[in-house]
Amino acid sequence: MSFIVGLDIGSALSKAVIMQDGTLLSSGISPSEGNFLSAINSVLQEALGKTKLAMSDIDLIGACGLGASFIPHSFHKISEILCQSRGTSYLLPTVRTLIEIGNQSSRIIKITRQGKVADSLVSDKCAAGSGRILQIVAKVLKVDLKDMGQLSLKSTQPVKFTTGCAVFLETEAISRVAEGASKENIIAGLHQALTARIAAMAHRMGLEEDCVITGGGAENSGLVKIMEEKLGKTLLVPDNPLITGAIGAALIVTEKKVNLKKEENHAIETGCHC
Amino acid sequence: MKTENKKIKKKSGKTLQTAREAGYFAKKMLKNALQAQEEGRPIGWSMVTWWQGELIARAIGVELVFPENYGAFCAATGGAEKHLEISDSEGYPTTLCGYSRNSIGYAKLLSDNNFVPYEGAPGGGLAKPKFFLAAGVACDARYKWFQALKRYFTEAPVWTIDLPMPGTKEFFMKGNKELSLKYIVNHLKDYVAFLENLLGTKLDYDRLDENVDQAFKTLALAHEVDVLRRAVPSPMVGADFWSIMIPHLYLPDDPESYEFYEKVYAEVKQRVDNKIGAIPNEKYRLMFAELPPWHSLGFFGELAERFGMAIVIESWNYHAILPIPEEEFEGVTDPLEKVAMLTYYKWTEYNKVAVEYDVDPGFFMAAYFQFAKDYKTDGLLAHPLMSCRPATYTLLHTKNTLENKLKVPGVVIDGDIIDLRVFNEKEAFSKMEAFVETMDHYREERKKAGIAW
């Protein structure tokens, strides 16, 4: 009857889940806003609160993400690729190809029937291929990130962006606004630019059904639609595409717990920066 | 620049005692050249031409140094950055071969310092060349680079030694092999004439013949070491190989090289006989494609520690030639013809494998199919080199086809032989961690497909 916490401390959002014997009990999400420690604490509280549990009840913590090192408890650090694949196939067991559009990077992960990683590809050289540019442009257009999808679907002629750089894309968006381009067309154009890059990665991997899309980008219906057109595949979206990483972390750390008895030499990291 | 702050790992990952001693040969080449300069003997800057040009040059009394090898040397000792910057400011694109950019930068400094190696040049520096031995084989940089170097050594001629590179199908077309060898031999005759005229001495064919035989001897022994490496657990790892390859790749005609491989062979054999693995708990056996990140070799040591990964075999082109059947040499007396056979056979030795697996080209990629079986590998660690791009062109193709035809997965870790900026160790480790699952998965796939080993 052990309780496991899974944490995914991303650059934009921190996510926590609590699991017990492979069932999801609760989850919490809150913006990281550059203060990982407080974000970690608040998501933990949110998740614990829903289950009436206290930190003392937690047996194990598995974590991934940029800010994991800030976790003020002992935990196991697990690669994001593993967590994403395991977590996604927990929610959608039929997944074979995972497209994750995160804030820092985009990933294509091929997943085996056992939810293990068969192959993976990450865009991390620059933000051009990451979900970050959605945020940036949303700010420019003063629209809510959530509404971008719907807006883009109304587009009549998507704007063509001449730059890949996320930062210049922002400026270009501004001048497009000035030239009177509609929000709809700008967002649609942005989606075109982003999906083109990710599609290229996807082609590089080759797509096997079922294809699932997760991460912040998965909440953007417009983006998903264009992506489907570009790839010529239907993309499944989990009910909560944000917590797949956290779930994976919890599941993997549970497996590791078993292994731990076998190999003691497995290192346990402890957050030490705070 | 990121490179400044990035610490260079001292840990080499070498496991063989003989590998630790191999550095002697790199230093020897530099030292001999500097000495030759003092004694006024001719020095040549040479590409690795897979023995085609080197054996003849040495037989006629030229000391050879290898800017390629010097590139790795500078990278490992942290002296490359300075040279790269000069090359950039000379107007050479930053996308060019890192080794070449390194030697262009060095060449500029050398000519500015009227051909005395500058104070603190890595390994004492490369001595001024009397001529350049460029190569047409393998990639364009190998002749364009030396042609470019002429800018700094105005009177040193550049000789480009060429090698036919037919496609696999074309290689097997009737008569092509014979006609190609004829071309090489005549081409080598021109090369000899060039050397004799440049140096004012005649080539001693008997000496060449001895050297060639010595080279075949050394290479045969080096190949025997490769064969020993098929053992499980692997008796040595990539980090060892990249040290011990220097004598056979650069100095096969040097008796010291042969003696060295006798020692290597003994050490490796002893491990095999006693089932001693190079790394403590070998779980995964990897092929390594292309050159390693010289500045971060410790990476492989950590792969071994963290995941039990052993690099059991590396890129075909740095390995000794497969033995040539005796009968092929029947009636062959001209040492030039032997040289021609040595290099041409090396470059076409895996064409049969290419046909067997219906892949092209025979060089660079086909060998991995043979390796995968012979060395019972779980995966391919592909290391695309931003500054040795041509070697990279076939990597994705290799990865794809290995996965499809042999169910051997590949992982791609971007890196470089010289430029530290490209190599992201943290990202590399998380990729490798995930790759463990990938390899487990494909082990199952191989079982299903009946290609288990």
Place this chain on the structure above:
Amino acid sequence: MKDVNKKTGLARAKDIYDHRNKRARELKAEGKKIVGYFCCFPPVEIMTALDFLPIRLLGDMDEPITVADGYLPTVMCIFYRSTFDLGMKGRFNFIDGFIGSHACDAAERTSYIWSNYIKTPCNFFLDLPHVDKGEAVNYFKVQLNYLKETLEGLAGKKLGIEPLKEAISLHNKQRKLVRELYYLRKPDPPLINGSEVLQVIISIMMIPVEEGNELLQEVIDEVKTRRDIPDKKIGRLLIWGSLIDNIKFTDLIESSGLNIIVEDTATGTRPFWHDIEETEDPLVGVARHYLQEVKCPRTFAETDTSYREDLENRYSYLKDFAKYWKINGVFGNIIRNCDIHGYEVPAVKDYLESLGLPVLIIEQDYSTASLEPLRTRFQAFSETIG
């Protein structure tokens, strides 16, 4: 063949340029076999002589590269990644023969990979020595023989000496006409601009040589007599380096105060500047021509002289170009990751600047999407000239 409302001259060239594979597909429908080839080294004469339509396989700066990324690394020459991308997308699915060539590393490796993934009834890889002296010509002739044999297999007939000689003189005629076209740019302003010439050059690489020669003649006659010639600009530009195959690029250059006068590229003068010597055994002339006369840094030139003399050996033809056309600026066009031209940059700059010619070197990404940012560079360059 003749019909009244058929476009002629420049209009016809534009038409063919815009629908590059249209004619090939038409002829294919009529039963003609099409052979696609890489770069300017596989001899079109052999293909023509066997009644094939040779077409040059080019990339597309307008088409984002997607599929190719699964097979070729992004650090590779973008032009060949693009060409392969189009191949994988079926753009050339009508060709019966594929002739790869050892023009450069990118062409060579792409040729192999192409034949692995894009199944063409007949394919051949033409190896090409890196040196052009001594035995090299003989070796190359041997390879040409294998090419001939392979294509004979596809044609189902032997190649006769006479048809080959005819094909050679037809293509020599084409070379002569192309040169004539270039001479029309001697006056200032030139009688024909860069985009127009590019359209013509691309066109003749996509249609049978007879039609190409007819088109060239039409264009020459039209240009000699037309009123609306290009505007006079500050710069009379020589382009050296990687190829350009999209008029959006030449338009951008020519709208930045520069007139394109001559292009020393693989879609410019290089394939056309010298005639094939008509030798007893025609293949000898063919071999010599492609190995020794097609100017490209991929073929190594002797350097057993001083650096200065070496530059003279390698680039004196550029001096002749500059003199004849009164060039006052040079654009060194490097498609990113093009090694053979990349290594030449400082040397070719040394040489041209010693002639007092300003040189602009740009490494570009072979994509129309990233062209506009180059405008400021070209304008600034024209300001350095004027």
Place this chain on the structure above:
Amino acid sequence: MFYAGLDIGSTITKVVIKNERKICTTVIKPTGAEHRRLANEIMEEALSKLNLSTANISYIVATGYGRINVPFADKQVTEITCHMRGINWLFPNVKTIIDIGGQDSKGIKVDNGKLVNFVMNDKCAAGTGRFLEVISDVLGVKLEDIGEISLQSTQPTNISSICTVFAEQETLLQLSKGTSVEDILAGIHKANASRIYSMVKKIKVEKDVAITGGGAKNIGLCRALEERIGFPVIVPPEPLITGALGAALIASEETKKIGEKELTEKQLNRRWEAVTFFDEKPTK
């Protein structure tokens, strides 16, 4: 006679009006999205400072990335040439110019008053003013202060990302690790400087070196660059106007080139009204 140079940069627009001898007035304003209207306003402002009317200006040269959007300019010249001319007028000995603009950065080589070579980065925000703008936003520090602040640093942090967006993330990470703003900013300047340096070194950095553009107002960045270059650099009193100044210099030359008649014709045909196809609502 008066000559006007108008430099419409990506973030800031500058006007210089000068006569044969000296700079008479300068105006510096943020560039809105509507260049055309702004070009007009800012010219009016400059003129009114001198109580001049448009008729007094003999010749107008526009430069900067918005140069095409100036309906009343007599000539457009790239900022590369204009910076070169401006700097050359101020410091005749300068051989290498590093222009750090809001949207791009450039290296320019000068040889006795002639533009001989140049490189520019406009592909990626790294190495441009935008990079610093983004970071100062994250840190909640005024852009104009980050230079001074960074000089207080004792141990600059290592910012490894080249991409601005990731550097932003790295900054956040450093912040929550408790790294001081001084050290972060010093690290940021170091990163930006080496990015700029690795570009300009392609044209050989030769003495004297001048830094201009918005980036030159950032002492921290200038120091970081000096460190990479290895010797001191010159910073003009007002680095923002060198482009506009160069444009004004070219304007006076052009005036001499063309005849009286053509000149008045030009002046008559100038379209002063702020014609604009942009939508009239300001975006900010």
